[in-house]
Amino acid sequence: MTSPSPALAEGGFPVVGIVGGGQLARMCQPPAVNLALTLSVLAESPTASAALVVPHSPVGEHTDLAAVRALARDCDVVTFDHEHVPQEVLLALQEEGVALHPSPQALVFAQDKLAMRRRLTELGLPCPRWAQARDAADVEAFAAQVGWPLVAKAPRGGYDGKGVLVCRSLADLEPWLAGVGEGGLADGILLEEAVDFSRELSIMVGRSPSGQAAAWPVVETVQEGGINTEVLAPAPSLDPDLAAALTEGALRIAGELGVTGVMAVEAFEVRDPGTGAPAYLVNELAMRPHNSGHWSIDGAVTSQFEQHLRAVLDLPLGDPSTRAPWTASANVLGGDYPELYATYKHLMARDPGLKIHLYGKGVRPGRKLGHVTVTGGREGDLGSLEELRERTRHAADYLQGVVTE
Amino acid sequence: MTSPSPALAEGGFPVVGIVGGGQLARMCQPPAVNLALTLSVLAESPTASAALVVPHSPVGEHTDLAAVRALARDCDVVTFDHEHVPQEVLLALQEEGVALHPSPQALVFAQDKLAMRRRLTELGLPCPRWAQARDAADVEAFAAQVGWPLVAKAPRGGYDGKGVLVCRSLADLEPWLAGVGEGGLADGILLEEAVDFSRELSIMVGRSPSGQAAAWPVVETVQEGGINTEVLAPAPSLDPDLAAALTEGALRIAGELGVTGVMAVEAFEVRDPGTGAPAYLVNELAMRPHNSGHWSIDGAVTSQFEQHLRAVLDLPLGDPSTRAPWTASANVLGGDYPELYATYKHLMARDPGLKIHLYGKGVRPGRKLGHVTVTGGREGDLGSLEELRERTRHAADYLQGVVTE
Numbered sequence: 001m002t003s004p005s006p007a008l009a010e011g012g013f014p015v016v017g018i019v020g021g022g023q024l025a026r027m028c029q030p031p032a033v034n035l036a037l038t039l040s041v042l043a044e045s046p047t048a049s050a051a052l053v054v055p056h057s058p059v060g061e062h063t064d065l066a067a068v069r070a071l072a073r074d075c076d077v078v079t080f081d082h083e084h085v086p087q088e089v090l091l092a093l094q095e096e097g098v099a100l101h102p103s104p105q106a107l108v109f110a111q112d113k114l115a116m117r118r119r120l121t122e123l124g125l126p127c128p129r130w131a132q133a134r135d136a137a138d139v140e141a142f143a144a145q146v147g148w149p150l151v152a153k154a155p156r157g158g159y160d161g162k163g164v165l166v167c168r169s170l171a172d173l174e175p176w177l178a179g180v181g182e183g184g185l186a187d188g189i190l191l192e193e194a195v196d197f198s199r200e201l202s203i204m205v206g207r208s209p210s211g212q213a214a215a216w217p218v219v220e221t222v223q224e225g226g227i228n229t230e231v232l233a234p235a236p237s238l239d240p241d242l243a244a245a246l247t248e249g250a251l252r253i254a255g256e257l258g259v260t261g262v263m264a265v266e267a268f269e270v271r272d273p274g275t276g277a278p279a280y281l282v283n284e285l286a287m288r289p290h291n292s293g294h295w296s297i298d299g300a301v302t303s304q305f306e307q308h309l310r311a312v313l314d315l316p317l318g319d320p321s322t323r324a325p326w327t328a329s330a331n332v333l334g335g336d337y338p339e340l341y342a343t344y345k346h347l348m349a350r351d352p353g354l355k356i357h358l359y360g361k362g363v364r365p366g367r368k369l370g371h372v373t374v375t376g377g378r379e380g381d382l383g384s385l386e387e388l389r390e391r392t393r394h395a396a397d398y399l400q401g402v403v404t405e
Numbered sequence: 406m407t408s409p410s411p412a413l414a415e416g417g418f419p420v421v422g423i424v425g426g427g428q429l430a431r432m433c434q435p436p437a438v439n440l441a442l443t444l445s446v447l448a449e450s451p452t453a454s455a456a457l458v459v460p461h462s463p464v465g466e467h468t469d470l471a472a473v474r475a476l477a478r479d480c481d482v483v484t485f486d487h488e489h490v491p492q493e494v495l496l497a498l499q500e501e502g503v504a505l506h507p508s509p510q511a512l513v514f515a516q517d518k519l520a521m522r523r524r525l526t527e528l529g530l531p532c533p534r535w536a537q538a539r540d541a542a543d544v545e546a547f548a549a550q551v552g553w554p555l556v557a558k559a560p561r562g563g564y565d566g567k568g569v570l571v572c573r574s575l576a577d578l579e580p581w582l583a584g585v586g587e588g589g590l591a592d593g594i595l596l597e598e599a600v601d602f603s604r605e606l607s608i609m610v611g612r613s614p615s616g617q618a619a620a621w622p623v624v625e626t627v628q629e630g631g632i633n634t635e636v637l638a639p640a641p642s643l644d645p646d647l648a649a650a651l652t653e654g655a656l657r658i659a660g661e662l663g664v665t666g667v668m669a670v671e672a673f674e675v676r677d678p679g680t681g682a683p684a685y686l687v688n689e690l691a692m693r694p695h696n697s698g699h700w701s702i703d704g705a706v707t708s709q710f711e712q713h714l715r716a717v718l719d720l721p722l723g724d725p726s727t728r729a730p731w732t733a734s735a736n737v738l739g740g741d742y743p744e745l746y747a748t749y750k751h752l753m754a755r756d757p758g759l760k761i762h763l764y765g766k767g768v769r770p771g772r773k774l775g776h777v778t779v780t781g782g783r784e785g786d787l788g789s790l791e792e793l794r795e796r797t798r799h800a801a802d803y804l805q806g807v808v809t810e
Contacts, residue, residue: 012744012745012746012747013745014746029434029435029458030435030438032458033432033434033435033458034761034762035762036745036763036764038457051460052443053434053437053438053460055457055459055460057460297439301760301780302757315750316750317753317757318758319757321758323780324728340418341418344440345721348721348722352619352706352707352721352722352723352724353723353726355439357439358441360441375728
C-alpha cells in the first residue's frame with residue numbers, strides 16, 4: 001500500500017484511485033463526499049463524466065502503465081470504472097505493491113468470459129451449456145449437442161450487447177471464425193446455448209478484503225437490444241427459494257473468486273429441466289458498480305457506490321436493505337433531443353418525487369446519459385410497482401425524445 | 406443573468422456559484438452531481454470543506470467585491486454558504502445584473518436580527534417581546550416591561566450562540582452597551598424576553614423565484630450550549646394545529662420576505678398565554694441550508710441541498726416528504742480524538758445502517774465536523790424513535806471521544 005499524498009487527503013482519511021472516468025466513477029463522488037473519502041480519477045479527458053465532479057482527475061489512458069502507476073502513487077487503493085485495464089498493467093502494479101481491488105486474479109473472470117465459464121463450471125454453479133470454439137468443426141459439434149440457434153460471445157472486450165451474436169447457422173459465424181486468434185477472439189469463441197428464459201435477474205454483492213460480504217435483494221432487469229432499460233427492485237413475484245439460491249450463488253462466486261468491491265451477477269430465470277422448479281443460469285459477471293445496481297442510490301440504505309468504496313478500503317460494509325417496498329429505475333439513452341436541461345425541467349414539474357441522475361455527457365444516440373428512479377409503493381402490491389414503472393418509463397422516454405408530453 | 410462559461414458547464418446546464426466554502430456548500434455537491442449541475446465555490450482556502458470536493462473552487466474572500474464578481478462572471482446564479490456577505494457587495498452585484506438568491510433585500514432579514522424582528526412584527530407573526538436598546542435607559546425600560554433575565558443579541562454577525570447573552574441585571578450588559586454604535590451593535594442591541602419554552606422546533610421551506618414553495622415537516626431541535634446537537638424529524642408528539650400554524654407561518658415569511666432558496670425558521674414551542682393551547686414564537690431565520698435540515702439528506706425524498714439548488718435555479722421543486730416514519734440526526738463536534746477515521750471504522754462495524762457525513766475538516770474542540778443520521782422506526786411509535794436517537798447519540802459521542810466503546 002502506498003502512502004496517500006498529503007496534497008490529496010488530510011486527517012488520516014484514505015484516497016481511492018479509480019481507473020476510468022465514466023459514470024460509475026462519477027457516481028462514487030456523492031458517497032465519497034459524505035464519508036470524507038478523497039477520490040483520484042484517471043480520466044480519458046478533462047471532460048469525462050467523473051472528471052467534471054472530482055477535483056483530482058489526471059488525464060491518462062487505462063492501458064498506459066506509467067499513467068496508472070502515477071495515479072496509484074497518490075492513492076491508498078486503486079479500483080476501476082470498467083474492466084478494460086490489461087492484465088499486464090495490473091500484474092506489474094501488483095508486483096510493485098499497489099493494492100488493487102478487485103485483484104487481477106479476480107478481475108480476469110470478468111474480463112475473460114471463457115475463464116469465467118470454466119471457473120463457474122468447476123465450482124458447480126449453474127451456467128448455460130457452453131463450449132470453446134476455434135473452428136467450424138468445434139461449432140458443428142456444439143450445435144449437434146444443443147441445437148441452433150447458438151449464442152456466440154467474444155471472450156474479451158464485449159459490453160452492452162457488443163461482442164455477442166445470436167447465430168442460426170454456421171454461415172452467421174464465418175466472420176467470427178475468420179477472426180479467431182486475434183483480439184477478443186485470441187482464445188477462440190465462447191459458444192453458449194440460446195437459453196429459454198422467462199426473464200433476466202441480477203444480484204449485486206459487496207465483499208471486502210477481510211471477507212465480509214453483503215448482498216442486495218435480487219432485481220429484475222429488462223433489456224432492449226442487449227441494453228438494460230429498466231430495473232425493478234426487488235424482482236417482483238420472485239420465488240423465495242430461487243432468490244435464496246441466487247443470493248447464495250453470488251456470495252459463493254464472490255468468495256471463491258476472491259472478489260473485492262461490488263460485483264453483479266446477471267442471470268436468466270429458467271425452469272429446472274428435471275423438477276420444473278424456478279432456477280437460474282449465470283449469464284455475466286461484472287466486478288464493479290453495475291447498471292443493475294443504480295436503483296440502490298435512492299432505494300437502499302447503502303448504495304452500491306458507497307458499498308464499493310467501503311469494500312475496497314476494507315471498511316465494514318453498510319446495510320444493503322431496501323428503503324421502500326419497491327424501487328423502479330430506467331436508463332436514459334441518448335435520443336433526438338440535444339437539450340436535456342429543458343426536458344428535465346418539465347419532468348421535475350410533472351413528478352416532484354422523480355430522482356434524476358445525469359452523467360454530464362453530451363447527447364449521442366444510444367449513449368447512456370443517465371437514469372431515473374422512483375421509490376415507494378406497497379409491500380407485495382404489484383399494481384403499486386406498475387405505477388412506479390410508468391413514472392420512470394415516461395421520464396426516460398421523455399428525456400430520450402420518444403414521447404413529447 | 407450572466408452567461409455560463411463554456412469551461413464550466415456543457416449542454417445547456419447551468420452553473421451555480423456559492424459564496425463560502427463551508428460544509429453547506431460541500432453538501433450541495435452530491436445533488437449537483439446527480440442533477441448534472443456544475444458548482445463554482447468561492448472558498449476561504451484551497452482546503453476549505455467544499456473546495457476539497459468541488460473542482461472549480463477559486464480562493465477569495467466573501468467581503469471582496471472583485472472576488473465575488475469574478476465568481477459571478479462564470480455562473481448563472483449566485484447563492485451563499487453563509488449570511489456574511491456585506492450588503493454593499495450584494496447591492497453592487499445586483500446593480501450589475503447578477504442573479505443573487507436570496508436577494509440582498511431578502512437576505513437582510515437573516516443578516517440583521519433587528520430588521521427581522523421589525524418585519525415579522527409588522528406581519529403579525531408571533532415573536533418574543535423585543536426592543537432595540539442603545540443605552541441603559543432603554544434596557545431598564547424593557548426590563549420593567551418583561552422582567553429579568555433578558556436575552557441580548559448582537560443584531561449582526563452572531564451564529565451558533567455567539568453574539569447572544571442571557572443577562573440577569575444591567576451590569577451584565579455594560580460591556581455590550583459600551584460597544585453600541587460599532588460592528589454588530591451599530592444600530593444598538595436587540596433585547597428579547599427570556600421565553601419559557603418547552604422545546605425548540607425548526608421548519609425548513611424552499612421557495613423559487615417563480616413563487617413555488619414547499620415545506621418539510623416541522624422538526625425538533627435539541628441544543629446544548631447554544632449549539633444544535635440533535636434533530637428529530639418529524640418533531641415527536643407535535644400538536645397538528647401547531648404544526649400547521651408553524652408551516653403556514655414559515656411559508657408566509659418566505660413569501661412576504663421574497664426568500665429564494667431554502668430557509669429555516671427556528672421557533673420556540675410555548676403555550677398561548679390566553680388559551681393555553683400549544684403555540685410558537687419565531688426565534689431565528691436562516692436563508693440557506695441549515696443544520697436543522699441535514700436529516701433530509703437521508704430522511705426525505707428531496708434533501709435541503711437538492712431543493713436549494715432547484716430553488717435558486719427556478720427549477721420545479723422536489724417532494725419534501727419523509728422517506729421513513731422517523732429520522733434522528735446528531736451533530737459531530739470536535740472532541741479529544743484527532744483520528745476520526747479510526748473511530749468511524751468502529752462505528753461502521755457497530756451499526757451498518759448509520760449514515761455518516763463528515764465535512765473534511767480538521768478536528769478542533771467544539772468545531773462542527775459532521776453529522777450522523779439514522780432513519781426507520783414505526784409510525785407514531787416514540788419508542789422506535791428513541792432507539793434511533795440512541796444510535797445517533799452513541800455515534801456522535803463516540804466520534805467526539807465522549808464514550809470509548
